Amino acid sequence: MPGQNIFYAQSGGVTSVINASAAGVIETACAHSDRIGRVYAGHDGILGALTEDLIDTSAESDATISALCHTPGGAFGSARYKLRSLEENRTEYERLIEVFKAHDIGYFFYNGGGDSADTCEKVSHLADEMGYPIQALHIPKTMDNDLPATDCSPGFGSAAKYTAVSIREASLDLASMYPTSTKVFILEVMGRTTGWTAAAGGLASASDNTGTDPNIVLFPEVVFDPERFLVQVDECVKKCGYCTIVASEGIRHTDGQFVSEAGARDVFGHTQLGGVASTLARMIHARLGYKNHYAIADYLMRSARHIASTTDVEHAYAVGRAAVEYALAGRSGVMVTIERESDDPYRWSLGSAPLADVANGERAMPRDFISSDGFHISAKARAYLTPLIAGEAYPPYIDGLPQYAQLAKKRVARRLNTSFKL
Amino acid sequence: MPGQNIFYAQSGGVTSVINASAAGVIETACAHSDRIGRVYAGHDGILGALTEDLIDTSAESDATISALCHTPGGAFGSARYKLRSLEENRTEYERLIEVFKAHDIGYFFYNGGGDSADTCEKVSHLADEMGYPIQALHIPKTMDNDLPATDCSPGFGSAAKYTAVSIREASLDLASMYPTSTKVFILEVMGRTTGWTAAAGGLASASDNTGTDPNIVLFPEVVFDPERFLVQVDECVKKCGYCTIVASEGIRHTDGQFVSEAGARDVFGHTQLGGVASTLARMIHARLGYKNHYAIADYLMRSARHIASTTDVEHAYAVGRAAVEYALAGRSGVMVTIERESDDPYRWSLGSAPLADVANGERAMPRDFISSDGFHISAKARAYLTPLIAGEAYPPYIDGLPQYAQLAKKRVARRLNTSFKL
Numbered sequence: 001m002p003g004q005n006i007f008y009a010q011s012g013g014v015t016s017v018i019n020a021s022a023a024g025v026i027e028t029a030c031a032h033s034d035r036i037g038r039v040y041a042g043h044d045g046i047l048g049a050l051t052e053d054l055i056d057t058s059a060e061s062d063a064t065i066s067a068l069c070h071t072p073g074g075a076f077g078s079a080r081y082k083l084r085s086l087e088e089n090r091t092e093y094e095r096l097i098e099v100f101k102a103h104d105i106g107y108f109f110y111n112g113g114g115d116s117a118d119t120c121e122k123v124s125h126l127a128d129e130m131g132y133p134i135q136a137l138h139i140p141k142t143m144d145n146d147l148p149a150t151d152c153s154p155g156f157g158s159a160a161k162y163t164a165v166s167i168r169e170a171s172l173d174l175a176s177m178y179p180t181s182t183k184v185f186i187l188e189v190m191g192r193t194t195g196w197t198a199a200a201g202g203l204a205s206a207s208d209n210t211g212t213d214p215n216i217v218l219f220p221e222v223v224f225d226p227e228r229f230l231v232q233v234d235e236c237v238k239k240c241g242y243c244t245i246v247a248s249e250g251i252r253h254t255d256g257q258f259v260s261e262a263g264a265r266d267v268f269g270h271t272q273l274g275g276v277a278s279t280l281a282r283m284i285h286a287r288l289g290y291k292n293h294y295a296i297a298d299y300l301m302r303s304a305r306h307i308a309s310t311t312d313v314e315h316a317y318a319v320g321r322a323a324v325e326y327a328l329a330g331r332s333g334v335m336v337t338i339e340r341e342s343d344d345p346y347r348w349s350l351g352s353a354p355l356a357d358v359a360n361g362e363r364a365m366p367r368d369f370i371s372s373d374g375f376h377i378s379a380k381a382r383a384y385l386t387p388l389i390a391g392e393a394y395p396p397y398i399d400g401l402p403q404y405a406q407l408a409k410k411r412v413a414r415r416l417n418t419s420f421k422l
Numbered sequence: 423m424p425g426q427n428i429f430y431a432q433s434g435g436v437t438s439v440i441n442a443s444a445a446g447v448i449e450t451a452c453a454h455s456d457r458i459g460r461v462y463a464g465h466d467g468i469l470g471a472l473t474e475d476l477i478d479t480s481a482e483s484d485a486t487i488s489a490l491c492h493t494p495g496g497a498f499g500s501a502r503y504k505l506r507s508l509e510e511n512r513t514e515y516e517r518l519i520e521v522f523k524a525h526d527i528g529y530f531f532y533n534g535g536g537d538s539a540d541t542c543e544k545v546s547h548l549a550d551e552m553g554y555p556i557q558a559l560h561i562p563k564t565m566d567n568d569l570p571a572t573d574c575s576p577g578f579g580s581a582a583k584y585t586a587v588s589i590r591e592a593s594l595d596l597a598s599m600y601p602t603s604t605k606v607f608i609l610e611v612m613g614r615t616t617g618w619t620a621a622a623g624g625l626a627s628a629s630d631n632t633g634t635d636p637n638i639v640l641f642p643e644v645v646f647d648p649e650r651f652l653v654q655v656d657e658c659v660k661k662c663g664y665c666t667i668v669a670s671e672g673i674r675h676t677d678g679q680f681v682s683e684a685g686a687r688d689v690f691g692h693t694q695l696g697g698v699a700s701t702l703a704r705m706i707h708a709r710l711g712y713k714n715h716y717a718i719a720d721y722l723m724r725s726a727r728h729i730a731s732t733t734d735v736e737h738a739y740a741v742g743r744a745a746v747e748y749a750l751a752g753r754s755g756v757m758v759t760i761e762r763e764s765d766d767p768y769r770w771s772l773g774s775a776p777l778a779d780v781a782n783g784e785r786a787m788p789r790d791f792i793s794s795d796g797f798h799i800s801a802k803a804r805a806y807l808t809p810l811i812a813g814e815a816y817p818p819y820i821d822g823l824p825q826y827a828q829l830a831k832k833r834v835a836r837r838l839n840t841s842f843k844l
Binding site: 010013014016044047071072073074075077078079080081161164165166168169170172173174175176177179180181182185187203204275277278293294295296297298299300302303304305306307309386388389390391392394397399400401402404 | 436469493494496500502586587588590595596597598602603607609697699700715716718720722724725727811812813814821823824826
């Protein structure tokens with residue numbers, strides 16, 4: 001008799017390597033078919049569990065599952081859907097367990113950030129309480145790299161590589177043309193409260209940060225001081241002829257206000273940001289008169305599988321594989337972590353952290369990762385970041401375009417007569 | 423006795439492959455050292471000729487010249503500097519010829535767009551008139567693909583590939599998350615008056631354009647009708663759940679006004695554009711209420727050597743090589759052109775066009791390259807565009823970052839005692 005089934009769900013903002021984690025789960029479970037049944041993926045993440053909309057991954061070909069390793073986005077659908085607390089909405093948790101029970105699911109693998117670690121833990125507790133124990137394991141994912149308890153998070157290395165490559169290339173553009181054209185270029189990158197992705201842009205410069213591009217990095221961890229910033233830009237243009245800037249969307253003024261707010265809020269109550277680059281551009285033009293241009297990376301940076309880092313893809317696959325191995329070893333209530341053993345040569349292994357240490361936490365960049373003037377990365381940051389963008393894990397191409405996995409998404413037959421209103 | 427020297431200059435907005443044309447010139451000239459002297463590159467393009475600031479490319483190592491083939495930006499410096507008409511400022515043209523004479527320059531190779539073809543022609547005429555004949559050859563370059571008389575322009579294929587790859591990847595992001603997150607995504611691309619680069623985004627969709635991403639392409643060639651656009655977006659979201667859009671920065675309203683104008687003007691008197699994506703995003707949010715995100719490619723798309731197309735790199739090198747060959751054959755007053763022999767398999771050869779047919783001209787997309795509803799590309803456009811993005815000509819990487827050529831830029835000793843005020 002085969003073992004129980006795995007329920008796997010993707011959560012929150014997708015990355016260019018989250019599907020590699022899915023492949024790690026599916027291929028490893030398949031290799032242990034004597035002890036594990038099938039891997040059911042939630043259609044649209046946790047919503048698939050609540051609505052009993054499950055994808056049977058065993059219906060996909062081996063080639064398709066393997067192609068997940070080079071496919072960005074969330075192949076089974078991801079959701080920005082935060083379950084409320086047990087006190088506020090116990091029904092949702094009970095529904096999850098009802099669905100898990102109906103489909104003989106013994107393992108809940110949640111692939112996401114801090115919010116999903118919280119959900120993962122609650123499901124685990126309630127399942128015990130309801131007499132249907134489930135092994136709940138969290139698989140880390142976030143391009144923001146802000147998950148605590150792990151050295152880094154899959155998804156970050158590739159977003160970091162995108163940022164560093166993009167600013168290196170755009171800086172060459174400025175360097176070519178500044179005498180008669182644009183003097184200041186701003187690349188706005190995602191990163192709500194932590195500056196990890198912006199920091200990665202600093203890798204494009206020489207190790208002493210002097211006179212090389214990008215010239216300025218703006219981190220949410222450093223209060224934005226318009227006057228100091230403008231002096232820095234002006235000095236840079238006067239010295240080098242031009243100035244290239246990587247700006248995190250999450251930079252704030254002294255009073256805590258975002259430099260630019262779109263005004264809308266997402267379902268988690270977070271302010272939805274945008275427009276930092278245009279705000280800085282207007283400021284520079286008005287005060288210094290320099291012609292400037294800006295690019296906004298937005299979703300391109302978390303989807304850019306074409307420039308993913310090999311380290312990141314390997315991490316992503318490994319944490320998926322480890323979730324299955326931990327489950328087989330009887331473990332539950334933990335997140336798979338990436339542990340760094342050395343920077344250079346880069347060596348890493350897998351570990352684990354209790355979900356309570358991960359849930360809703362957030363890891364800002366350490367202050368000593370930022371140069372003393374607050375406008376660049378330190379040597380320590382450089383040592384940390386460099387191995388994470390290493391290697392080019394190119395996808396296959398046909399007719400000049402990357403070929404990404406296309407799933408059949410065969411649904412598992414429903415076993416419950418009940419529906420569930422989200 | 424060796425032959426006369428070549429003066430090579432880069433002009434206008436740089437591309438990710440313009441330096442491959444430089445490599446084509448330099449390596450081919452070197453192979454004919456019995457008949458050609460040295461290749462002097464203008465520091466900051468034509469400004470280098472006016473100020474007698476010439477770079478001796480023979481001082482660079484062979485490896486460095488070869489590395490130009492994978493280096494974006496303008497390695498010798500490019501300039502947005504349009505010489506006025508002969509009547510308005512004959513002094514500038516006379517100065518060019520004075521410098522050419524002083525440095526035994528017999529060949530003027532100008533690597534740029536329509537404006538530089540115009541300059542190239544004027545220099546050629548005046549040189550004859552002044553009794554110092556010069557062979558003037560134009561090497562095409564523009565990411566906009568709007569040069570007349572050539573099937574395509576080097577620089578376009580790679581910008582096109584960047585657009586197609588980026589929208590394919592970002593569309594997977596939307597497809598993963600639309601039930602609980604962003605419903606509309608806009609990628610704003612450069613393209614002042616022609617929609618070639620926006621059109622390239624359409625390659626990411628299936629050949630019948632139905633139900634695939636991107637869902638909408640907005641071309642400057644089609645008058646922007648806000649009402650029709652909003653209906654299209656709404657229908658797409660209702661049918662597919664989300665909508666992805668590639669928008670050219672140059673789209674205009676019925677009255678000819680740009681949908682968004684930054685207000686500033688560049689040195690050629692062109693309006694400097696920006697902010698189309700944010701304008702569309704506000705419109706969609708206000709009228710349809712859909713959560714949306716946008717990315718602005720800006721300089722990233724013309725610098726993205728990391729995702730350059732092999733076809734484009736080959737074209738760029740070939741037009742540089744051909745300029746030398748044409749010069750050796752005694753030709754002058756022409757632009758090297760790329761001639762298409764067949765779409766599939768793609769076959770091409772080199773030709774030439776008189777500078778008068780190129781100067782200040784502009785090639786809009788043919789109307790039959792756009793679908794009848796005006797929101798997508800036609801099969802004809804697809805057949806034209808596909809070979810131009812074919813192949814991945816990856817640069818070398820060290821520590822996760824592309825390694826681009828770093829030039830010594832050794833200057834040629836000045837021979838004139840005069841200075842020139844720009």
